[in-house]
Amino acid sequence: MVSVQFILAIGVFFFLLIFQAIFLAVIYREIVHIQRQLLDQQKQEALAQQKQLLVKENEQLKEYADYLDRNEDELRRFKHDYQNILLSLKVSAEKGGSQALVEELEKYTSSQFDQKALRKYPDVNHVKIPELKSIAIAKLAKLYNEKIDYSFGCEPEISQIPQTNLLDLVRIIGIAFDNAIEASQQLEALGGQRRVEAMYYQEGGDFEFMIRNRIGGPVADSDQLAQAGYTTKEEHAGLGLANVKEIVSQHDEQMLLDYGPEDGWFNFSLTLLPENVEEEI
Structure with missing residues (x-):
């Protein structure tokens, strides 16, 4: 017969076992919970640092953009007038037989005007939204420094776009530029001719950003390109287009995305629609 003490011992054992499991x-x-708090805190600190960096960079670029606005058109007019003056002096010198003066004038012109530098920020002064202007300046400067042939257009002047999260829009534009630059760097290694063409465009209340870059060979299909981790670049995470698609998915009723290779180019297009576009239709 089982003793009472044994039953009590079994009960105490199971109680301790249950208590230990609960504990x-x-x-x-x-x-x-603590790990999640630490991760959230780290993410918040990282985002705060990133935000501060973006704000500081945006302030610097805005200041530079304001300078460009004040000086670009004036510089172009001066260049035009100077060339006319130079032409008249050149004709006079040739008539007078002063070949040395002609050569000196041409040499002075070459030293004073870097034709490519004058085209470093084409049409940027037509962009009146600081965030869009800043990202354009930053990426055009990178293209210029990388010695990649490029063009940028903004016609007509853009001072207002459909209401949206500007940071998301700037991220998409930045990723598209970076992809074009990286693809151009890869193309150079293959001996191809590098070229990037980008533009801001506005019509009927929407906003369009388009960019394309030369490519040197076959490119994966659009679905494969947008897969996280897919890349043809060395030491690259392959998150660019995947990140773009994720951002666009959060604005799927307002943002239209199209990209893919065509005739030796990789084309990327983003259209930002007014929020009430469906109501108007």
Whole structure:
């Protein structure tokens, strides 16, 4: 016959076992909660640092953009007038037989005007939205420094676009530029001719950003290109287009995305629609 003491011992054992299990579950839950808090705190700190960096960079670029606005048109007029003056002096010198003066004038012109530098920021002064202007300046400067042939257009002047999250729009534009630049760098290694063409465009209340770059060979299909981790570049995470698609998916009723290779180019197009476009239709 089982004694009372044995039954009590079994009861105490099971009680301690259950208590230990509950205690371990509570401890595990607290550890998970603390880890999540630490991760959230780290993410918040990283985002705060990134935001501060973006704000600082935006302020610097805005200041530079304001300078360009004040000086670009005036510089173009001066260049035009100077060339006319130079032409008249050249004709006079040739009539007078002063070949040395002609050569000196041409040499002075070459030293004073870097034709490519004058075209470093074409049409940027037509962009009146600081965030869009800043990202254009930053990426055009990178193209210029990388010695990649490029063009940028903005006609007509853009001072207002459909209401949206500008940081998301700037991220997409930045990724598209970076992809074009990286593809151009890869193309150079293959001996191809590098070229990037980009533009801001507005019609009927929408906003369009288009960019294309030369490519040197076959490119994966659009679905494969947008897969996270897919890349043809060395030491590259392959997250560019995947990130773009994720951002666009959060604005799927307002943003239209199109991209893919065509006739030796990789084309990328983003259209931002007014929020009430469906109501108007």
